[in-house]
Amino acid sequence: MRTAGMFVEFGPVRAPEPQPSIFDSVADSELPDLAQVVGYLNSGHILIDVMDVADDPFDPGQQVLNGSTVLTDGDWLWRKDLAYYVRRHRVAVPEEFLILIRDRDYAVPPRSVPELTACSRQARDLMFWQS
Numbered sequence: 001m002r003t004a005g006m007f008v009e010f011g012p013v014r015a016p017e018p019q020p021s022i023f024d025s026v027a028d029s030e031l032p033d034l035a036q037v038v039g040y041l042n043s044g045h046i047l048i049d050v051m052d053v054a055d056d057p058f059d060p061g062q063q064v065l066n067g068s069t070v071l072t073d074g075d076w077l078w079r080k081d082l083a084y085y086v087r088r089h090r091v092a093v094p095e096e097f098l099i100l101i102r103d104r105d106y107a108v109p110p111r112s113v114p115e116l117t118a119c120s121r122q123a124r125d126l127m128f129w130q131s
Helices: 034-042 081-089 095-103 113-126
Strands: 002-004 045-048 053-056 059-065 070-072 076-079
Touching: 002 095, 034 081, 034 095, 045 113, 053 081, 070 113, 076 081, 076 095, 076 113
Parallel strands: 002 076
Antiparallel strands: 045 070, 053 059, 070 076
């Protein structure tokens, strides 16, 4: 499963691709369909719900609630705070993920309980949250 928003500043993950820095992931311009992309990111299926508060690395005076929560659409995993960073700081969504979001007309597909259970296991392994 591919990942998005798992930046090195937020701690290590066990992913096949190296973690980028959030500071190196800022896009040159705002997405033309920003509201729809952010809506998709906010609509993911919650796999691991985390109650936390973290400082915004771009603006430490701002705090982000529950940012470590892990969501999915069944194909990608991302942190809940990715939507915040895309909207507020123009953090880029991986191009392959952006294409999928647009192909789906900005609607997260429904997933069955067994599908989400399998995704949850992958998310736990990725985030080092072993049970």
